[in-house]
Amino acid sequence: MDIFPYEFRPKQAELVHFIRNSVEQGRCAVVEAGTGMGKTVTSLCGTVPYALDNDMRVIYLTRTKSQQKQVVREAAALKVDVLCIPIQGRSAHSCPMMRGDQSLASGTSEEISKLCSEFKRRDENGTCQCPYYENTCNADLDLWESKLRTDHPEPEALNTMLEEGMFCPYEMLKLLMPGADVVAVPYPFVFVPQIFDRFASWLGVPPSRMIVVVDEAHNLPDYLREVQTYEYSLVAMDLAEKEAMEHGDPEVHEGLTVSDFVSVLRETLYLAVREYLIDDDGMLPPYFMEDELMSRLGVTSVVLGRMFKAMEEIGDGIAEARKLRRKLPRSYIGSMARFLYAWSDCGNDIYVKLVVGDDHNPRFQTYCMDPSPAAEVLNSFHSSLHMSGTLKPLDSYVDELGLDEPVRVTMPGIFPEGNLRILYSDEVTMRYEDRFREENYSRLTRLVRTALMCTRVNTALFFPSYELMNRMVDDGILEGLNRDVYFERKGMPQSELMEVFDEFRMSEGSILLCILGGRISEGLDFPDKALELAMILGIPYPKPTAKLRALRRYYDIRFGDGNRFTSTIPATRKIRQAIGRLIRSETDRGVAVVLDRRVVNLPDVGAEMTDDLGYDLEAFFSVRRRS
Ligand code: SF4
Structure with missing residues (x-):
């Protein structure tokens, strides 16, 4: 069944075929797919046909609301009729009966769920306290199902539509779930056992009839450690x-x-x-x-x-x-x-x-320390697909989660290679004990100033800490540049951060100072010229805490190389995530500069040394200026 809705880009058909094969064989698949591969649409095209033919459900796990929205959009575009249901965890905010009560705002999903049962309870006259629930119980489900199948509303629009019709969005989606082909849910719906049990009962199928897609899978090991x-x-x-x-x-x-x-x-x-x-x-x-x-x-x-x-x-x-x-x-x-x-x-x-x-x-x-017990549920599904742009080395991911004999593939990005240069300077190190040494620190400031003075493109400086960010600003790295400057501040509310991010994206020749491994360096898109130069100050190795030492020892015993699992791999992924912000389409071009000679220990970053940063940057950006 060909349901791919666009013209295939190079390698996309190959990836869809790979995923389909793994699903047909009931195998787990682990995929690193570079920029431009269309991870959401290829995942859906690889899983949905088998699910439709075999009365199975595709459970698409996302980390953020924008990823969930993307699943709904791509499911709507498929050349086949599918019912895709997006559902988020419960919160007071998502309930029209509780939203206005500030004392409920901090409620956990479990607490809100218990309170909801109280609202739903009928009194001696058979009357329910929640009119939204009452209405939902009497709703014409066929009508709503066909509305979702034809209109494919995005999650927020769907909630508004249901609320305006005096229906409870959460309860309505629960009732519609048995007819769903694709369900887009946050990670806890599968990895928190109590939530998964309820979710599976709403779907009405056993795990053996579910195909699970894990989006942004590089997050999964840390997430599973957290939930336990x-x-x-x-x-x-x-x-x-x-x-x-x-x-x-x-x-x-x-x-x-x-x-x-x-x-x-x-x-x-x-x-x-x-x-x-x-x-x-x-x-x-x-x-x-x-x-x-x-x-x-x-x-x-x-x-x-x-x-x-x-x-x-x-x-x-x-x-x-x-x-x-x-x-x-x-x-x-x-x-x-x-x-x-x-x-x-x-x-x-x-x-x-x-x-x-x-x-x-x-x-x-x-x-x-071990994510694998919480990942065991994955082996109970018909198959699972783990997708990310930064999953290498795949073997380590598989070992860490204890996945059952998966097939694996790495697909490089499909955009022209020359559009991205990754440079590093061996003049500086950001080792904590050395970063503020006078000689090293002055070389660092000189390199940053050189880059900022010889280019006038939107530039992000990714710092390892606010301490270094503030010190370099105080020492004048931004002086005399005559460019707009934006900051990610410690503890900034998400809404404020998004305002900063949006303003920076819309600007030209501006500078953004933010934290490596923070909210900006992962998950936000900077299309086109919104970001053309990313300067990464240091390697984001984790702090040598007691927890890290324990984890390293644990992995030493389990896999014989604790350092690789606890330092090299996470640091490489964080740098690759930051670099990934630069190129989001085939016309995007950009340079990433890693200011730390220790990057030679991270071969998967793929950085090449520059002897003359100013010259290399000017050469790269002058190509575009000439063209
Ligand atoms: S049924 Fe829906 S609207 Fe009513 S209390 Fe529960 S969550 Fe809120």
């Missing part, structure tokens, strides 16, 4: 204590109350800070917390377990009572109990227990 990591802070302890006092400080064991327990937990955290926290974190002995709690409270491990249980029940009671009052069904005592369970249940083989943060708000953290 738990932490608990000093601030959360204060909230649990306050809640206990508001509820009469209930007893949890023979004269010991919740607030007694919190005091001891707090003392234990302070002790961890004093004894183990160095800079960002510190590793704790495996049973540090349990031993301290037992000895300070004078109880056995069995009693300690009973206290957790008692606190969980108290928390459930508080959350339930709040739910009935239409408040967030939240209990800080309950959250503390759940964290303590998670802490005690985490096996020391793949988890490391840490104290993290700073003196003001330290936290206990049980950090999961």
